[in-house]
Amino acid sequence: MAMSEARFGSVEDVADALADLQEPDGQAEAAARARDAVLTKPPGALGRLEELAIWYAAWRGDPRPGLARPQIVVFAGNHGIVGQGVSAFPAEVTAQMVANFAAGGAAINQLARTFGASLDVHPLDLDRPTADFTQGPAMSEQECLAALSTGWAAVADDADLLVVGEMGIGNTTSAAALACALWGGAAADWTGRGTGLDDTALSAKAGIVSRGLERNATLLGDPMGALRAVGGRELAAMAGAILRARHARIPVILDGFICTAAASVWEKARPGALDHCVAGHLSAEGGHGRLLAAIGKPPLLSLGLRLGEGSGAALAVGVLQGALACHSGMATFAEAGVTDG
Ligand SMILES: O=C(O)c1ccc[n+]([C@@H]2O[C@H](COP(=O)([O-])O)[C@@H](O)[C@H]2O)c1
Numbered sequence: 001m002a003m004s005e006a007r008f009g010s011v012e013d014v015a016d017a018l019a020d021l022q023e024p025d026g027q028a029e030a031a032a033r034a035r036d037a038v039l040t041k042p043p044g045a046l047g048r049l050e051e052l053a054i055w056y057a058a059w060r061g062d063p064r065p066g067l068a069r070p071q072i073v074v075f076a077g078n079h080g081i082v083g084q085g086v087s088a089f090p091a092e093v094t095a096q097m098v099a100n101f102a103a104g105g106a107a108i109n110q111l112a113r114t115f116g117a118s119l120d121v122h123p124l125d126l127d128r129p130t131a132d133f134t135q136g137p138a139m140s141e142q143e144c145l146a147a148l149s150t151g152w153a154a155v156a157d158d159a160d161l162l163v164v165g166e167m168g169i170g171n172t173t174s175a176a177a178l179a180c181a182l183w184g185g186a187a188a189d190w191t192g193r194g195t196g197l198d199d200t201a202l203s204a205k206a207g208i209v210s211r212g213l214e215r216n217a218t219l220l221g222d223p224m225g226a227l228r229a230v231g232g233r234e235l236a237a238m239a240g241a242i243l244r245a246r247h248a249r250i251p252v253i254l255d256g257f258i259c260t261a262a263a264s265v266w267e268k269a270r271p272g273a274l275d276h277c278v279a280g281h282l283s284a285e286g287g288h289g290r291l292l293a294a295i296g297k298p299p300l301l302s303l304g305l306r307l308g309e310g311s312g313a314a315l316a317v318g319v320l321q322g323a324l325a326c327h328s329g330m331a332t333f334a335e336a337g338v339t340d341g
């Protein structure tokens with residue numbers, strides 16, 4: 001993308017976008033709630049599906065919505081921190097998995113097809129990893145803005161649901177550092193096994209997260225500064241896509257630990273900025289539960305997944321499809337001639 005086309009040329013552009021957020025449609029929400037109350041079921045019997053459908057109706061401005069064009073976008077990035085031995089897999093797997101996505105062989109390809117979602121994959125400068133954040137900031141301001149802009153541009157205007165996912169060997173280390181910078185606590189609270197570290201490597205990883213936070217301390221007071229200091233290109237791109245979705249009133253299903261860490265930059269900068277998002281699932285990555293609690297989002301699913309790629313969120317698309325099929329398709333008590341309770 002030419003620089004002149006980039007959505008974010010400066011940090012001020014990002015602050016402006018965050019200051020100017022769309023809100024849900026209160027009338028559609030009230031009408032959806034009224035409809036939910038007269039559907040042929042005991043009140044509340046569809047549990048969290050009911051609030052889920054009403055939430056979606058409010059963001060779409062339609063009290064009886066369908067879900068026709070779910071879009072999954074996966075961003076891939078490489079991380080200098082991998083040189084410190086923080087992953088069970090080598091950095092080359094990031095590009096190899098991008099090839100696997102293109103060939104249709106990854107889990108997310110199967111899940112996208114299962115739930116009728118489009119799938120776009122954006123590799124971000126894979127042959128130019130971010131800097132090792134124990135040595136200095138992972139990204140320059142311009143690198144971070146370029147990745148945010150790529151994410152912003154990746155969202156289809158006519159999508160009616162967005163799932164953002166990622167692929168990036170080493171990115172659970174970045175996500176742990178970002179979560180710790182934003183939400184406080186000890187590095188070990190946020191550090192998990194990623195692709196499968198043993199106990200020794202896990203405690204070394206927490207030490208590396210801690211060193212990275214000390215090294216970048218001057219940048220961490222500001223959420224955007226934290227994103228560029230210890231994040232990565234795919235994290236910034238996910239954040240850009242999530243912000244664009246808010247501007248287009250496209251509801252978002254968040255995926256696992258890395259996706260949630262990236263999204264939480266906006267929640268920290270402006271509480272409520274993620275009101276258009278739900279948490280798709282609870283990842284097995286240590287720290288994800290704590291992070292979901294920090295942003296106040298209970299997960300829809302808890303299946304022990306720790307894959308990334310948007311996989312947990314893609315499964316939750318099926319839950320939302322079910323919620324909307326019931327909400328928009330069920331008969332009312334009056335229509336069905338069923339006696340109200
Ligand atoms: O989504 C999650 O919660 C999640 C948890 C653990 C690992 N991952 C995936 O595994 C990769 C990062 O793991 P690691 O060990 O290389 O930091 C990256 O490609 C992620 O998509 C993803």
Ligand SMILES: Cc1cc2nc[nH]c2cc1C
Nearest residue numbers: 089093167195307308309
């Ligand atoms: C094989 C593999 C597939 C992945 N998909 C998302 N993260 C991943 C990490 C690895 C190692």
